[in-house]
Amino acid sequence: MTRHAVLLVGLVAAFAVSLVVGLAVGAVGIPIGEVLEALTGSGDPRTRTIVVGLRLPRVLLAAEVGAGLAISGAVFQALLRNPLAEPYVLGVSSGAAVGAVTAIVFGMTTTSMFALPIAAFSGAVVAITLVLGMAAAAGRGLDTHVLLLAGVVIGAFFNAIILLLVNFADLETFRAAMLWIMGSFSGATSESVTTVAVWVLPALLALTLLARPLNLMSVGEQSAFHLGVDVGKLKLMLYVGTSLVVGVCVAGSGAIGFVGLVVPHALRLVGGSDHRWLLPACALTGGAFLVLADTIARTVVAPAELPVGVVTALAGVPVFLWLLIRYQEGT
Amino acid sequence: MSLFELRNVSYRYPGAGQSALEGITLDVEAGSVFAMLGPNGSGKSTLLRVLLGELETSDGSVTFSGRPSDSWGRREIAMEVAFVPQAEPMAFPMNVRSLVEMGRYPHIGVLGRMGPEDRAAVDGAMERAGIMDLGGRSIRNLSGGERQRVRIARALAQEPKILVLDEPTAALDLHFEMETFELMRELTEEHSFTVVVATHNLNLAARYASRLLLLSKGHIEALGSPDDVITADTIGRVYRWPVLVTAPEGLGPGAGAPQVVPLSHDGSTSSG
Numbered sequence: 001m002t003r004h005a006v007l008l009v010g011l012v013a014a015f016a017v018s019l020v021v022g023l024a025v026g027a028v029g030i031p032i033g034e035v036l037e038a039l040t041g042s043g044d045p046r047t048r049t050i051v052v053g054l055r056l057p058r059v060l061l062a063a064e065v066g067a068g069l070a071i072s073g074a075v076f077q078a079l080l081r082n083p084l085a086e087p088y089v090l091g092v093s094s095g096a097a098v099g100a101v102t103a104i105v106f107g108m109t110t111t112s113m114f115a116l117p118i119a120a121f122s123g124a125v126v127a128i129t130l131v132l133g134m135a136a137a138a139g140r141g142l143d144t145h146v147l148l149l150a151g152v153v154i155g156a157f158f159n160a161i162i163l164l165l166v167n168f169a170d171l172e173t174f175r176a177a178m179l180w181i182m183g184s185f186s187g188a189t190s191e192s193v194t195t196v197a198v199w200v201l202p203a204l205l206a207l208t209l210l211a212r213p214l215n216l217m218s219v220g221e222q223s224a225f226h227l228g229v230d231v232g233k234l235k236l237m238l239y240v241g242t243s244l245v246v247g248v249c250v251a252g253s254g255a256i257g258f259v260g261l262v263v264p265h266a267l268r269l270v271g272g273s274d275h276r277w278l279l280p281a282c283a284l285t286g287g288a289f290l291v292l293a294d295t296i297a298r299t300v301v302a303p304a305e306l307p308v309g310v311v312t313a314l315a316g317v318p319v320f321l322w323l324l325i326r327y328q329e330g331t
Numbered sequence: 332m333s334l335f336e337l338r339n340v341s342y343r344y345p346g347a348g349q350s351a352l353e354g355i356t357l358d359v360e361a362g363s364v365f366a367m368l369g370p371n372g373s374g375k376s377t378l379l380r381v382l383l384g385e386l387e388t389s390d391g392s393v394t395f396s397g398r399p400s401d402s403w404g405r406r407e408i409a410m411e412v413a414f415v416p417q418a419e420p421m422a423f424p425m426n427v428r429s430l431v432e433m434g435r436y437p438h439i440g441v442l443g444r445m446g447p448e449d450r451a452a453v454d455g456a457m458e459r460a461g462i463m464d465l466g467g468r469s470i471r472n473l474s475g476g477e478r479q480r481v482r483i484a485r486a487l488a489q490e491p492k493i494l495v496l497d498e499p500t501a502a503l504d505l506h507f508e509m510e511t512f513e514l515m516r517e518l519t520e521e522h523s524f525t526v527v528v529a530t531h532n533l534n535l536a537a538r539y540a541s542r543l544l545l546l547s548k549g550h551i552e553a554l555g556s557p558d559d560v561i562t563a564d565t566i567g568r569v570y571r572w573p574v575l576v577t578a579p580e581g582l583g584p585g586a587g588a589p590q591v592v593p594l595s596h597d598g599s600t601s602s603g
Contacts, residue, residue: 081422212441216433220419225385227489228409228437273423 004277007270011284015063018288022059022295023051027302061188061196062294062308063287065253066263068200068245070286071207071279073260075242078218078275079235083265084148087124087246088257091155095127096120096250097180098158098165105165105173117199121247123158128243130154182307183256185294192252199248204283207241210234211275218273258312259286334493334525335359335382340391342381350389351377352549359527364515366536367529368560369546370570375529378546379497382527383414409437413486415479415496421471427481428466431457434488453488460484461510476507483514493525494518500532508532512539537561538585545569561589
């Protein structure tokens with residue numbers, strides 16, 4: 001077996017463990033044996049309600065969103081040839097959040113189940129268009145500093161719009177809208193798990209299938225073009241795909257940062273930059289990372305909850321630094 | 332047979348006041364080294380990009396192998412023509428062999444797998460570029476000359492008939508520069524390649540290329556054999572600097588080719 005295959009098998013195992021941990025740990029601790037019993041439909045009905053009814057949707061949503069955000073981060077980094085690019089840092093998550101909040105405030109979500117994902121997707125597309133447009137207008141090419149600055153400014157602007165919108169809303173809407181700024185899985189239901197799955201999983205599969213041309217893009221658009229890639233078409237597919245993934249993820253759980261930054265970085269240090277391994281690895285690791293981050297978010301100050309975005313930042317940054325020092329040069 | 336035919340080609344960058352290229356008519360013949368010369372900003376890189384279909388002409392036509400260049404599919408043309416850029420972004424660590432394997436993309440596509448013939452092409456390209464021993468190294472740990480050889484190997488792995496290089500030796504020392512030009516000669520003489528190279532090195536271009544193009548401010552200033560193009564008058568005028576042109580013997584390939592010696596500003600060969 002190749003090194004990448006071994007690593008992927010290990011990540012599948014780690015992902016499975018994270019799901020079980022996410023189901024077992026909480027305000028009420030449940031032994032792993034009882035968790036597995038509950039999943040198979042046997043055991044104590046009260047335990048079954050907690051595991052299957054309450055925790056399972058939350059764990060599955062965290063896994064989907066983690067996979068989506070980590071893959072989107074890796075794709076943005078390759079597209080922009082910038083290791084710091086990430087949906088949250090680029091303001092794309094905030095754009096999606098504006099779309100989601102707009103749909104909620106104006107009551108569009110009650111009329112159609114497609115309204116929320118479509119509004120969030122549109123917000124993400126507007127944000128990425130604005131950020132790339134600003135960066136292109138302010139300097140030659142895609143300079144790292146200009147791009148990040150544009151992302152931060154657009155992100156701040158969108159957060160201000162969210163606050164403006166919710167200012168006119170009732171208290172209940174205000175609380176719901178705040179979740180989109182902070183990021184939380186507390187609203188997870190089996191419906192939200194299904195909605196995210198229906199949109200995100202096919203998009204993730206499509207992005208993963210484009211791994212080889214994405215490898216070529218990471219050495220520059222000119223080189224990719226001359227190696228036989230239809231650069232314009234590929235970029236369009238990748239931007240639409242990632243905007244869709246980010247939009248739907250944000251619609252499901254709000255703008256959660258650092259997953260798309262830390263997970264691809266750490267995996268590149270361990271297994272190199274080939275997207276044929278990196279993208280599946282991002283799905284597994286991003287999923288596991290958010291499941292564990294959410295488990296921490298809902299247990300450390302129980303019965304209260306931390307926003308999961310706080311946990312991802314606090315947990316992700318030291319891990320990233322450690323990996324950076326541990327594997328200076330990894331291929 | 333003409334591989335590339337440019338007829339009255341002009342190109343203006345979006346928003347630019349002046350055309351970067353104006354009225355370029357040109358044929359690139361198969362089986363030789365064709366060198367593009369000219370001062371900084373004269374349009375060499377733009378002409379390469381127009382030639383390769385990367386930029387759409389504002390006016391005029393470009394054909395490759397008798398077909399309009401925009402009618403070629405990306406992968407289809409990448410099996411015929413390979414391009415070696417001046418430099419590439421190195422945002423992520425990547426090992427040398429996987430970079431060279433990218434050259435197989437036109438042959439295997441988005442979902443195909445590397446077969447034995449692909450691996451053989453990669454091995455052959457790495458051997459010809461002299462980087463067999465670098466396969467497992469990270470591109471980030473290589474010198475400028477080694478990185479350039481990796482890019483040349485990737486282009487050769489495409490198994491093209493035409494190799495196009497944009498200032499391939501701009502940052503290289505004498506050893507790597509000579510190796511690169513020797514490789515171009517070997518490819519054309521022994522493997523019937525066609526090489527198109529944009530370069531600032533007038534002397535090596537005169538020795539290694541059979542035809543030269545001298546650009547100045549987007550126009551063709553001279554086009555023809557080294558003896559036609561490299562004259563003290565033409566070079567002095569285009570580069571706005573006095574030069575002496577000699578034809579030393581004993582240079583090996585390209586013996587007798589005109590060689591340019593820049594004079595000091597008052598027209599003498601030494602500052603003393």
